[in-house]
Amino acid sequence: MLPQSTKEITPPPSAPSINLRGEGELLAPPLRVIETEALQDMNQKQSDEKKMPHLKTKGPLRILLIKPHTYLTVAKRLNEFLHLEPLELEIVAGGIPAEDSVSIYDMTLEKKPMEVFHKKLDEIKPDIVGFTGYSNQSARVKELAKIVKHKYPSAIVVVGGIHAIIAPADYAVEDIDLIVRGEGGTTFREVIRRLKAGETPYFGYVALSRLDKDFQQKAATNPPAYPEVEEIPLPRRDIVERSRYFAVWTAAPSGRLETIFPRMASVRTSYGCKFNCAFCVVHHIMGRKYLERKPEDVVNEIANIQEEHIYFVDDETFLNEKRMTKVAELLLERGIKKKFVSWARADTIVRHPDMFRLWKKAGLEIVYVGLEAMDETRLKNYKKLTSVEINKKAVTTLQEIGLTLHASLMVDPSFSVEDFKSVEKTITDIRPAEISFTVFSPSPGTEIWHKHKEEFICDPYLFYDCMHTLLPTKLDMRLFYAHFARLYRLAWSTNPLRVNKIKVPGREIVRAIVNGTKYIFALRAIHRDYYPKK
Ligand code: B12
Numbered sequence: 001m002l003p004q005s006t007k008e009i010t011p012p013p014s015a016p017s018i019n020l021r022g023e024g025e026l027l028a029p030p031l032r033v034i035e036t037e038a039l040q041d042m043n044q045k046q047s048d049e050k051k052m053p054h055l056k057t058k059g060p061l062r063i064l065l066i067k068p069h070t071y072l073t074v075a076k077r078l079n080e081f082l083h084l085e086p087l088e089l090e091i092v093a094g095g096i097p098a099e100d101s102v103s104i105y106d107m108t109l110e111k112k113p114m115e116v117f118h119k120k121l122d123e124i125k126p127d128i129v130g131f132t133g134y135s136n137q138s139a140r141v142k143e144l145a146k147i148v149k150h151k152y153p154s155a156i157v158v159v160g161g162i163h164a165i166i167a168p169a170d171y172a173v174e175d176i177d178l179i180v181r182g183e184g185g186t187t188f189r190e191v192i193r194r195l196k197a198g199e200t201p202y203f204g205y206v207a208l209s210r211l212d213k214d215f216q217q218k219a220a221t222n223p224p225a226y227p228e229v230e231e232i233p234l235p236r237r238d239i240v241e242r243s244r245y246f247a248v249w250t251a252a253p254s255g256r257l258e259t260i261f262p263r264m265a266s267v268r269t270s271y272g273c274k275f276n277c278a279f280c281v282v283h284h285i286m287g288r289k290y291l292e293r294k295p296e297d298v299v300n301e302i303a304n305i306q307e308e309h310i311y312f313v314d315d316e317t318f319l320n321e322k323r324m325t326k327v328a329e330l331l332l333e334r335g336i337k338k339k340f341v342s343w344a345r346a347d348t349i350v351r352h353p354d355m356f357r358l359w360k361k362a363g364l365e366i367v368y369v370g371l372e373a374m375d376e377t378r379l380k381n382y383k384k385l386t387s388v389e390i391n392k393k394a395v396t397t398l399q400e401i402g403l404t405l406h407a408s409l410m411v412d413p414s415f416s417v418e419d420f421k422s423v424e425k426t427i428t429d430i431r432p433a434e435i436s437f438t439v440f441s442p443s444p445g446t447e448i449w450h451k452h453k454e455e456f457i458c459d460p461y462l463f464y465d466c467m468h469t470l471l472p473t474k475l476d477m478r479l480f481y482a483h484f485a486r487l488y489r490l491a492w493s494t495n496p497l498r499v500n501k502i503k504v505p506g507r508e509i510v511r512a513i514v515n516g517t518k519y520i521f522a523l524r525a526i527h528r529d530y531y532p533k534k
């Protein structure tokens, strides 16, 4: 059973002007400050200063970065098909000075995460603990922070990641010292410098402390801008157990695959997206900016990666045709042989088939496309700025080029049985393809989140995974999830492995079938997460 809670959610005012480093002007100070208020302020500041975290260690620091596990069974089950390295923490680690020691503990890998968590804390006795977290992990982050403070009261707890960016006030609890918004590698490095220098560790709009008297106001602004991409540290891939990360792979040019669960590395070539899809949080966190790494930098990073398979974890990789064409050319020129998987918008594929042809030569094999719906009204409501025609064309273009399609479709809480039937028809129309489904959910921080906030039927952070509906379903919820799970079951019939009769090791087929069945059961059971166990 998931803990339930109710929250006051207020829309953020527009952000004050901020520069690229995320440091900004505070809102105008009160016009009239009476003496007693000033005195109270000073006393408060002095007592807050005492509470401010200070390093107890002189010399090199011991830093532990943690990716927490989740409560949600469905998110855990997804990890059995797709488990990517904690790139966010590797980048944060990349900014830590060489003299300090840093470890990453990915709790999502463990069968008994809490046991290992205690063990790691006792082994490392950290001076600083950094947590990352999605919204559905925020309650877990707070729980873990409490344990850290209980065991090692002098450890400084810093929280970053997507939830800290969009809902920093949710982390304003006693056990969390600093909340980092926006890019973390550059900010964490500066936090460490300040701590070592004995300076106040919170600063600007990027490193917040609840002890700052302006905290509420700062936390209520829109997310701060990212720094220049060249300033973002390179990920420390060497400090994670690389053999544990993989993603399911169904592309097989020869009709045979050595493995369908190859080891996988992640690479980020850009940040943000210029589009504004209603269900997506990216335009909110990046202010619709699209920050691009130089092709040479991307290719140098890829050249140094040991894994053959690479997942581009950009929000939208191929938005700039010129840049991505250059990346493919450099990969070919330098003879770098890798296999790539990436997301791409349907309209980008339709507009630039030649870029995808070139990328096929450079090693691209699987393309994830957020088709979302094969229905004009829904596409319009989702502000996707594509059409059914474009979606169909994207599917045939990828097929012509010989790229494996992973189609992502969205179901809506307002779905009737007929709506589910029409998605079932889409499944048969776009074969062969990997297909996955999500439930339309207002993302914390976005316009539609504020629009729908009175309608949420559950804790909208804890349940935000694009699988648990936040809004009431038109169908009875049990029936809704029975239909939803059925979509996944039907999708197997169009899977390229099956349609193209790809030969794979027998034990891996068993693993895929067992995990697939467990996943479908977890999907059918989602409705139970909403109600207390009897
Ligand atoms: C790639 C990706 C995935 C990958 C996994 C990536 C991974 N490493 O595990 C896959 C496809 C598997 C995936 C799955 C899911 N994802 Co996802 N994913 C993304 C995507 C597109 C990029 C994430 C990424 O790798 N970024 C690269 C890293 C380097 O950047 P970063 O995370 O922003 O980290 C920086 C800062 O946040 C900060 N920072 C981060 N942590 C910390 C910690 C400290 C201490 C500090 C100081 C700073 C700091 O510094 C980092 C470096 O610059 C994002 C979109 C986005 N822009 O965030 C969605 C996104 C994060 N995913 C999301 C969701 C919901 C999911 C799922 C729950 C969906 C599902 N249907 O099940 C699952 C959960 C998987 C899980 N592990 O639990 C949501 C989360 C929203 C939210 N409010 O929580 C996002 C934002 C997408 C969206 N449109 O809403 N995802």
Ligand code: SF4
Binding pocket: 272, 273, 274, 275, 276, 277, 280, 281, 282, 283, 315, 316, 345, 370
């Ligand atoms: S869904 Fe994709 S295209 Fe739409 S705003 Fe998000 S990242 Fe951009």
